[in-house]
Amino acid sequence: MSRPRIVIVGAGFAGYRAARTLSRIARGKADITLxxxxxxFLYLPxxxxxxxxxxxPRRVTVSLSGTLPHVRLVLGEAxxxxxxxxxxxxxxPEGDAGTLSFDRLILAAGSxxxxxxxxxxxxxxxxxxxxxxxxxxxxHVTRQVELAAAxxxxxxxxxxxxxxxxxxxxxxxxxxxxGKLFTDAQVRKHPLRARMRPRWLLLDIAERVLPELGEHLSxxxxxxxxxxxxxxxxxxxxxxxxxxGVLLTDGEFVDTRTLVWCVGxxxxxxxxxxxxxxxxxxxxxxxxxQVPGRPELFAAGDGAAVPDLERPGQYTPMTAQHAWRHGKTxxxxxxxxxxxxxxxxxxxxxxxxxxxxxxxxAAANPLGVPLSGVAAGAVTRGYHLAxxxxxxxxxxxxxxxxxxxxRQAVQLGLVRSWSVPLDTASPELVRGPGAAAESAxxxxxxxxxxxxxxxxxxxAKTHQAEDSEKAEMTEKSxxxxxxxSKRTEDTPASAGRPDPVQDPDAARHPxxxxxxxxxxxxxxxxxPADAPAVHKPHPGEPAPHSHHPSxxxx
Numbered sequence: 001m002s003r004p005r006i007v008i009v010g011a012g013f014a015g016y017r018a019a020r021t022l023s024r025i026a027r028g029k030a031d032i033t034l035x036x037x038x039x040x041f042l043y044l045p046x047x048x049x050x051x052x053x054x055x056x057p058r059r060v061t062v063s064l065s066g067t068l069p070h071v072r073l074v075l076g077e078a079x080x081x082x083x084x085x086x087x088x089x090x091x092x093p094e095g096d097a098g099t100l101s102f103d104r105l106i107l108a109a110g111s112x113x114x115x116x117x118x119x120x121x122x123x124x125x126x127x128x129x130x131x132x133x134x135x136x137x138x139x140h141v142t143r144q145v146e147l148a149a150a151x152x153x154x155x156x157x158x159x160x161x162x163x164x165x166x167x168x169x170x171x172x173x174x175x176x177x178x179g180k181l182f183t184d185a186q187v188r189k190h191p192l193r194a195r196m197r198p199r200w201l202l203l204d205i206a207e208r209v210l211p212e213l214g215e216h217l218s219x220x221x222x223x224x225x226x227x228x229x230x231x232x233x234x235x236x237x238x239x240x241x242x243x244x245g246v247l248l249t250d251g252e253f254v255d256t257r258t259l260v261w262c263v264g265x266x267x268x269x270x271x272x273x274x275x276x277x278x279x280x281x282x283x284x285x286x287x288x289x290q291v292p293g294r295p296e297l298f299a300a301g302d303g304a305a306v307p308d309l310e311r312p313g314q315y316t317p318m319t320a321q322h323a324w325r326h327g328k329t330x331x332x333x334x335x336x337x338x339x340x341x342x343x344x345x346x347x348x349x350x351x352x353x354x355x356x357x358x359x360x361x362a363a364a365n366p367l368g369v370p371l372s373g374v375a376a377g378a379v380t381r382g383y384h385l386a387x388x389x390x391x392x393x394x395x396x397x398x399x400x401x402x403x404x405x406x407r408q409a410v411q412l413g414l415v416r417s418w419s420v421p422l423d424t425a426s427p428e429l430v431r432g433p434g435a436a437a438e439s440a441x442x443x444x445x446x447x448x449x450x451x452x453x454x455x456x457x458x459x460a461k462t463h464q465a466e467d468s469e470k471a472e473m474t475e476k477s478x479x480x481x482x483x484x485s486k487r488t489e490d491t492p493a494s495a496g497r498p499d500p501v502q503d504p505d506a507a508r509h510p511x512x513x514x515x516x517x518x519x520x521x522x523x524x525x526x527x528p529a530d531a532p533a534v535h536k537p538h539p540g541e542p543a544p545h546s547h548h549p550s551x552x553x554x
Contacts, residue, residue, distance in 0.1 A: 004030045004338050007088055007102035009078045009270075011036035011064055013044075013320050014301030015108035016389070017327025018334075023070040026335045033072045033100055035090055038428050039064050042131060043388050044320060045356075046395070048171070051134040051141075052178035052358070053407040055398045061131065062390040074100065077426060078109065078270055083294060104296055104334050107283065108327070109268035111302035111318060112425055116263060120241030122423050125261040128171055130427030133420045137260065139411040141179065144257055145186045146411075149193050159255035161198045164246055165262060166238055168204035169212060170355060172262030173221050176202040177357040180228050186409045201231045201254065208234060210363075212317070213353055216370040220363035221355055228358075261422055265318060267303040268425065279305035279315060287345035289330040290337075298334055300326035309347050322348060324387075354380040 006022060008015050011034055019034045026032065040061035049055045064073050076090035076098060088100040113127035126140075127133055141163065148160035163183070165176045183198035202209070202225065209225065209232060210218045225232050233248075238259070240247040245255040267281040276291060277284040282305035283291060289306060291297040300306075301323040305315045316322045329346045336343040352366040354376070362376040364383075371379055381399065385392050419430045 004103040006030050006104045007033045007100050008106045009035050010108040010110050011041050012110040013323035014327040016041040017324055018106050018331040019068050019071045021328050021331035026340055027070050035074045037077050037426055047134045048174040048178045051137045052182040054402045057131055059391050059395050107299040108301045109270050109303050111265035111267050114264040114266040124241040125259040125422050127261050127422050132415050132430045136415040136420045142409050142411040160257050161196055162256040163258040164201045164256050165260045166203045167262035168202055168209045174356055176200050176230050180230050181358045185407055203233050203236050205237045217363040220372040224357045224361045271303055288333045288343050298330050300330040306346055354383050356380050
């Protein structure tokens with residue numbers, strides 16, 4: 001008798017912990033497969049420290065195959081789910097299509113950047129949800145400081161030294177706090193940069209910083225930011241973004257070359273194709289994280305609307321804290337559905353929150369005890385070390401080195417602006433130049449995943465016939481890229497005019513092809529002779545939903 005097959009879609013906080021727990025309690029009794037675009041789990045709360053040059057990128061990643069030896073890892077992105085046929089259709093990193101069969105499915109696809117219908121934001125802003133975006137921001141900020149130092153025009157220098165962060169939640173607050181320290185360190189003790197004054201603005205339509213947390217944490221974060229020199233503007237947001245700056249809702253135009261979008265997240269749109277009940281884009285589940293009427297389907301993390309038993313009538317918020325605990329609960333319940341152990345409802349009591357404000361400053365309320373300053377900083381870093389599933393010694397070593405040595409402000413140029421568009425279903429992956437050109441030509445940075453030919457419950461039954469045709473087309477399009485002449489201003493070669501907001505010096509440097517996301521081109525394009533070899537682009541998302549961000553929760 002064959003063993004039951006468990007497939008987990010996504011290796012974020014919920015998916016990773018579900019795989020780890022299942023590999024322990026169901027080892028030898030079930031075949032566990034983990035489908036994820038990358039081969040690592042990303043510890044999102046420390047991502048701002050990567051952008052600020054404190055931690056090296058690999059410090060915040062944990063190898064999936066290295067820490068889950070009894071779990072089969074399949075690299076790819078889920079395209080569609082066929083619940084009737086018990087199959088998951090996915091696209092691999094090289095454009096090849098595949099299918100996974102399951103007896104139990106855990107949907108933990110997570111969330112993506114939340115967009116608002118503001119002119120110019122999709123073209124000129126960058127999000128902060130994945131490692132490529134953090135690496136891009138680190139390079140971009142360093143580049144702007146260096147270009148400002150070499151600028152003869154004071155106005156150009158000031159614009160390049162101005163950085164606008166939209167969204168005063170966990171992520172935006174930490175990005176602004178860490179970013180101000182990062183740019184000040186590049187200017188301090190440098191005689192040729194004495195006239196430079198890096199300027200950081202933190203915007204939000206809310207009345208206070210960290211509106212989703214208590215007033216103590218909000219006041220502490222606000223005080224630290226203002227003392228550091230960050231311009232905190234509550235009740236203000238972006239009305240329009242252009243290549244030379246942003247127009248604020250209060251009528252002021254801010255000259256800048258940097259717009260960081262940290263407004264929040266929305267659930268991954270994969271669940272919308274199932275035709276099942278949703279709560280603001282999140283798949284409705286019962287307290288056991290099982291989808292009613294579908295005994296084979298479970299959901300956890302940001303994409304699941306889990307009833308909050310501590311607050312009847314509400315759902316658990318989209319935070320890393322809840323997603324991590326969802327993963328453990330859903331693993332036990334999936335195992336129980338296969339006769340291993342007993343079911344348990346999801347219950348959780350908040351243990352407090354921590355917000356790292358850079359240096360030795362932080363805001364924290366562990367077990368409801370309000371802390372600030374050095375004490376909060378120690379608690380915050382201690383919590384992160386305890387919560388990380390790996391790399392603890394390496395992270396601690398980087399913190400120690402940062403305390404005694406100056407940071408290395410060097411731009412590596414590994415991630416270009418067009419390879420990390422704001423509107424993407426996969427912020428953890430880098431887009432290729434052909435993908436950027438295709439979406440720019442279409443007038444948007446990405447297309448909703450649900451817009452492509454549906455392979456949901458009924459349509460997915462034709463998927464096998466489509467696979468042979470798609471495989472043939474993949475071979476033809478694998479070395480195909482959009483001609484540079486067709487790229488618009490947010491791509492590296494826009495008729496000789498690079499976009500100063502996204503990449504002011506793009507015209508001076510060759511563009512690396514880089515890895516790409518999934519293959520969804522329906523026809524190949526004829527490239528120029530010197531076009532880089534790329535794969536197919538990744539589709540995007542539907543209209544946004546308003547939720548709290550996942551990163552930064554304790």
